Amino acid sequence: xKLHKLTAMNFMPYKGETAVDFPTDDTRNVMIVFGDNMRGxxxxxxxxxWAFYGRAIGRHSRAIQLQDIVNREAALEDDWKVQVFVQxxxxxxxxxxxxxxxxxxxxxxxxxxxxxxxxxxLTIDGVPTSGDQVETEINQxxxxxxxxxxxxxxxxxxxxxxxxxxxxxxGRQIKEAIEHVLGVPSLIHGRTExxxxxxxxxxxxxxxxxxxxxxxxxxxxxxxxxxxxxTHERDLAKLQDRLNSTRAERERLDxxxxxxxxxxxxxxxxDGLKQQKNSLEELQKRKTVERRSLLAQAWLDLLDSRLQIKxxxxxNRQTVLMEGWKRQGQLQTKVxxxxxxLTTGSCPTCGQDMANHRRDEIGLALGTLQAExxxxxxxxxxxxxxxxxxxxxxKIRGVNARDRLAEIDRDRKKAEVDLQRSENxxxxxxxxxAGHDTAELARKRxxxxxxxxxxxxxxxxxxxxxKEIEQVREELAVAQKAIEGLASARSQKSTLKVSIATDxxxxxxxxxxxxxDKLRTKVEALASDAFLHMTTQKGxxxxxxxxxxxxxxxxxxxxxxxxRSAGAEQIVALSLxxxxxxxxxxxxxxxxxxxxxRLDLKHRDNILNYLPTVTSQFVMLVHSGEIRPETDLATxxxxxxxxxxxxxxxxxxSKIERAIL
Amino acid sequence: xxxxxxxxxxxxxxxxxxEIAPTLDAxxxxxxxxxxxxxxxxxxxxxxxxxxxxxxxxAVSRSSSGT
Numbered sequence: 001x002k003l004h005k006l007t008a009m010n011f012m013p014y015k016g017e018t019a020v021d022f023p024t025d026d027t028r029n030v031m032i033v034f035g036d037n038m039r040g041x042x043x044x045x046x047x048x049x050w051a052f053y054g055r056a057i058g059r060h061s062r063a064i065q066l067q068d069i070v071n072r073e074a075a076l077e078d079d080w081k082v083q084v085f086v087q088x089x090x091x092x093x094x095x096x097x098x099x100x101x102x103x104x105x106x107x108x109x110x111x112x113x114x115x116x117x118x119x120x121x122l123t124i125d126g127v128p129t130s131g132d133q134v135e136t137e138i139n140q141x142x143x144x145x146x147x148x149x150x151x152x153x154x155x156x157x158x159x160x161x162x163x164x165x166x167x168x169x170x171g172r173q174i175k176e177a178i179e180h181v182l183g184v185p186s187l188i189h190g191r192t193e194x195x196x197x198x199x200x201x202x203x204x205x206x207x208x209x210x211x212x213x214x215x216x217x218x219x220x221x222x223x224x225x226x227x228x229x230x231t232h233e234r235d236l237a238k239l240q241d242r243l244n245s246t247r248a249e250r251e252r253l254d255x256x257x258x259x260x261x262x263x264x265x266x267x268x269x270x271d272g273l274k275q276q277k278n279s280l281e282e283l284q285k286r287k288t289v290e291r292r293s294l295l296a297q298a299w300l301d302l303l304d305s306r307l308q309i310k311x312x313x314x315x316n317r318q319t320v321l322m323e324g325w326k327r328q329g330q331l332q333t334k335v336x337x338x339x340x341x342l343t344t345g346s347c348p349t350c351g352q353d354m355a356n357h358r359r360d361e362i363g364l365a366l367g368t369l370q371a372e373x374x375x376x377x378x379x380x381x382x383x384x385x386x387x388x389x390x391x392x393x394x395k396i397r398g399v400n401a402r403d404r405l406a407e408i409d410r411d412r413k414k415a416e417v418d419l420q421r422s423e424n425x426x427x428x429x430x431x432x433x434a435g436h437d438t439a440e441l442a443r444k445r446x447x448x449x450x451x452x453x454x455x456x457x458x459x460x461x462x463x464x465x466x467k468e469i470e471q472v473r474e475e476l477a478v479a480q481k482a483i484e485g486l487a488s489a490r491s492q493k494s495t496l497k498v499s500i501a502t503d504x505x506x507x508x509x510x511x512x513x514x515x516x517d518k519l520r521t522k523v524e525a526l527a528s529d530a531f532l533h534m535t536t537q538k539g540x541x542x543x544x545x546x547x548x549x550x551x552x553x554x555x556x557x558x559x560x561x562x563x564r565s566a567g568a569e570q571i572v573a574l575s576l577x578x579x580x581x582x583x584x585x586x587x588x589x590x591x592x593x594x595x596x597x598r599l600d601l602k603h604r605d606n607i608l609n610y611l612p613t614v615t616s617q618f619v620m621l622v623h624s625g626e627i628r629p630e631t632d633l634a635t636x637x638x639x640x641x642x643x644x645x646x647x648x649x650x651x652x653x654s655k656i657e658r659a660i661l
Numbered sequence: 662x663x664x665x666x667x668x669x670x671x672x673x674x675x676x677x678x679x680e681i682a683p684t685l686d687a688x689x690x691x692x693x694x695x696x697x698x699x700x701x702x703x704x705x706x707x708x709x710x711x712x713x714x715x716x717x718x719x720a721v722s723r724s725s726s727g728t
Contacts, residue, residue: 139702183670186697193710194693197717497721503682504693504717507674510681515673522669 001090001141001588002616003048009083010071011050012043013654020044020656022589022617023641030612030639031619033656034629035646040654041621042153044646045593049151051084051099053144054118061156066101066113072652080110090141096123097138142588145180149577150588154595158566160573163550169251171548178549181584182519187512194505201501202226202476205494209483212492218483225476232469239465243458250451253444260441266429267438273422273429280419287412294408297399304398314390321383331373338366477502519583520545527551527579533610534571536602543575551576567599574607578614589617596626608636629661637661670694689720 003022008014023031035041046056046064056064070082080103088095098121107115122129122137129137142150162170179185203226209219257264341362345354354362480498483489490496528542531553541558543551551572553561574595581590590611596604604627612618620627627633633640645659671694678685693713700709 136703140699143702145702180702183668183698183701186670186694186701187674189701189706189709190693190697190713193697193706193713196710197714493721493725496724497717500685500689500717500720500724503678503685504690506681507678507685507690508693511670511673511677514677515670518669518673 001088003589004087004089006047007085008047010074010079011047011082011084012069012071013040013652014043015071015073015653018656020644021642025641028639028641029617030636031617031642032640033621033644033646034624034659035621036623039646039648041646042593044621045151045591047084048086048591049147051086051097052138052142053147054099054120066116067110073650093125143180145177148177149181149580150590153593154597157570157573160576161569163548175548178580181580183584184512184515187508187515191505191508191512194501194508198498198501198505199226199229201494201497205492205498208492208494209489212488215486215489218479222479225472225479229469229472232465232472236462236465236469239458239462243455243462246451246454246458250448250455253448253451256444257441257448260436263433263436263438264441266432270426270429273426277419277422280415280422283415284412287408291405291408294399294401294404298401301398301401303396307393307396311390311393314386318383318386318390321379321386324379325383328373331369335366335369335373338362342366520549522583523549523579526582527575530578530610531571531575534574534603534606536606543572567603570599571603582614587616589619590615591619593621594623594626595620596622601632604632605635612636612639633661686720689716692716
């Protein structure tokens, strides 16, 4: 398949008519559209998507409503007609696809998709296709279920990482899309439809056998088994419906809660701030009480300064008295020593008798010292009195009210500021959550958790019922074999039909997992090949695929590389997409929106050199931060067949111009 | 853009048939698969189911008439 031309009118930012010619030369099959953010790159991708499938996708993969697809300026001028025409070729035929939507006659201002009438026309080699066949024709060429692999948003490449997480919802959805591109549903649908044909045929067979003498018991047994099968299948259908509705409800709750995540965070912050506010108010109260108590004792500080003078005087006096007391002790020691000399009359060192004049001198000194000792009276009593006064006065102390009050006032001021800040923040957050029912969000969170549990229960029940159905089918197969052994039954057409349908159904059933295994092997090999072309790291052997089609990098020794960078993640995702495209599709165009977001120059070079070789056309919608036209495109300059630039006229009006590098 | 050559789906079915249902007509299996492939992306499953039943009925008639 090759795209030839796209013509859009009033589609999103493209007011009036905008046309783009795609390069169709195999050797110059690269097209680059430069456009800064918010100019209309994704809208160009959406124009292709809308032309083919009648759907445009916005953020979070949500559908963009038809009334929002119409250019705003055109709508203000009361022009509500939007059109996209795509000319392309596929399988040797030329196609002209035209999708239009316009406001219904009785509607003044469209508010919903139903306010538009939509038409889609497809001509193949100039011959119009009837309306009900258009979708079938498009499905033959570029089915919507696989479109994510050739019309894709580079910013969503990280979604593919979810394939490595067993049981994730996103992984399940991507796996389904992958199996679509690989053709697995052909076998799954075949098995289901053959099962229904087989059941109907078995019932007919039972009716036929019940009329043949001697086969009534076999007929009865079969009727019993098909009745059980019907019951189990009805149960299964009900369980599946409940699972689908529960899952849809849970996904809706997921979306609501994701969208309200900031509100829930704000609510949590408000609760935290309220607690902080209470603590600050408590602190303020405590400090007020402390301050009051301190003021009540502040008089002690006034008294304390005067008492300190008295204390100093007494202290000095005590020191003097203590000195006197010490000296008295020394005098007494000396008196005792002199008395000893006079009593012995000999020298304590040499033992010789003391001379008379020496005894007289000692007697004189002794008399003087005794006179001095006797003159010291009353100091001891005074010392006791002074010590008692000092002890009494030391009990009366100041509270340092000035410094402590200043400290309390500082604490109170800080608490006041913090309190004000908390109150302001609470008010701001309350405004943020105003209009959002936080109780409702809390309710939704509980419902979401319950829905998850219910999903688990339903899945278990589904597995049980499936096993029961399998058991009945085995019993039916055994009964069928027995019937086929009876000549009178074998001649019945219904018996033959059951036999053929059984063989077909069993063949389709057995083939599903075998096909998956083969496809995984093939995708792994092709994705590894693409990965080795695009990665700049030479220490890797390739990629390993898991049952969900998730890919893990292997090093040279074949060991899994557990951690990978965002850039490596993107290369792995691109490799998977290339592997899938080459396994499941004939070569076709690939349109990538913002594909190089996380990649360095060398990886960009590798991708630019590799992808044009495995696609019929490689269309890149890039912003100026991704590719510098002057320097980054040198290696593929010869492959570039068309360059366009999106130019802003007004914030709601862009146009696309041809450009040169 | 769907691939028509190197059909792994058909190869797998034929390989499974030879093991599980060797007496099953390979042409019938090919036709059934072709129908499923044609309607793989169709939401209306009655078209493919009816087409397969017609194929099976034709095979039954052919078989019972001995042709």
